Amino acid sequence: MEMTEIIDPIRGELETTRTILREALASDVDLVSELAQYTVAMKGKLLRPTLVLLSAKACGTVSEGAMKAAAGLELIHVATLIHDDVVDGSQMRRGMPCLHSIWSSKTSILMGDYLLSQAFSLLVTIGSQPTLDILARATVRLSNGAIHQLEQSGLLQTGEDVYMNVIGDKTASLFSAACEMGPVCNGEQDDVRRRMASFGEHLGLAFQITDDILDYEGREEEMGKPSGSDLRDKHLTLPLIYALNTAPPAESRKIRKLVEGDLNPEQWQQVRSFIHAYDGIGYSTRKAEAHADQARHELDCLDLVPARQSLRNVVAHAVNRRE
Numbered sequence: 001m002e003m004t005e006i007i008d009p010i011r012g013e014l015e016t017t018r019t020i021l022r023e024a025l026a027s028d029v030d031l032v033s034e035l036a037q038y039t040v041a042m043k044g045k046l047l048r049p050t051l052v053l054l055s056a057k058a059c060g061t062v063s064e065g066a067m068k069a070a071a072g073l074e075l076i077h078v079a080t081l082i083h084d085d086v087v088d089g090s091q092m093r094r095g096m097p098c099l100h101s102i103w104s105s106k107t108s109i110l111m112g113d114y115l116l117s118q119a120f121s122l123l124v125t126i127g128s129q130p131t132l133d134i135l136a137r138a139t140v141r142l143s144n145g146a147i148h149q150l151e152q153s154g155l156l157q158t159g160e161d162v163y164m165n166v167i168g169d170k171t172a173s174l175f176s177a178a179c180e181m182g183p184v185c186n187g188e189q190d191d192v193r194r195r196m197a198s199f200g201e202h203l204g205l206a207f208q209i210t211d212d213i214l215d216y217e218g219r220e221e222e223m224g225k226p227s228g229s230d231l232r233d234k235h236l237t238l239p240l241i242y243a244l245n246t247a248p249p250a251e252s253r254k255i256r257k258l259v260e261g262d263l264n265p266e267q268w269q270q271v272r273s274f275i276h277a278y279d280g281i282g283y284s285t286r287k288a289e290a291h292a293d294q295a296r297h298e299l300d301c302l303d304l305v306p307a308r309q310s311l312r313n314v315v316a317h318a319v320n321r322r323e
Helices: 010-024 030-042 047-058 064-088 106-122 129-152 159-186 190-219 238-246 249-260 266-277 280-300 306-320
Strands: none
Touching: 010 030, 010 047, 010 064, 010 106, 010 306, 030 106, 047 064, 047 159, 047 190, 047 238, 064 106, 064 129, 064 159, 064 306, 106 129, 129 159, 159 190, 159 238, 159 249, 190 238, 190 280, 190 306, 238 249, 238 266, 238 280, 266 280
């Protein structure tokens, strides 16, 4: 199912959230305005704000506070992407040149900082300490995950447990925060909050594992970035990690030696063939589906309302998408 159908229960609230985002990005500084306009043009499907709004709707109504929380969460997400692109030296994001490839790295880092400050300025206006607590924990996890990934970069010895910890912090943290904030904005009790946070965590893990599969299997024109970008940045992800741990040692050593250098197209195809030969894609797909199943299970805490079905459809979209 496409996102255009998934958002049906919160279509109006999502449009209001877009307006809040545009207002938060407004500035009297010409360069900030220019960067903000480019950032808006790069925006994706607003998946994380959608999760906040659907989680709130599934528990009652979508308040102004929930829409501000959704906008603040998106600002944090975009800020981390800008910073990640500078750290990784990425050139493309969602089919467009990254900010730092047009402006300078210094400018991009400062723009990311600006977005983070605007996010927390917006969140303070909600007047909800629990909401601030959720986002504060999530941003700490994001930072931990980024540093942990940087620490592992180039080692080529990353194990599955380390990989899961990194994607839990870098990706699932914001998904979990989004899905917990919806119930919080409706005053839900701890059990619903806990289960919705768990829903978001498992959804985020399934989403990121699928993303890492697509890095090997997806088409560049659909992904909006070059395939194999993680491997070129020396970030080992689950398909290759599993294949390296499953293949005979001699085969694994051969592939490790290849990825230590700059892969040419022929070597890139060798790595892809190796991953398929030793079930890296199949294993990763099964892992993503297992987390998707756990996410669906957590939705049993909600009443049978349209927003709950949309949340189930988000899970299907996360693991079945091609971009």
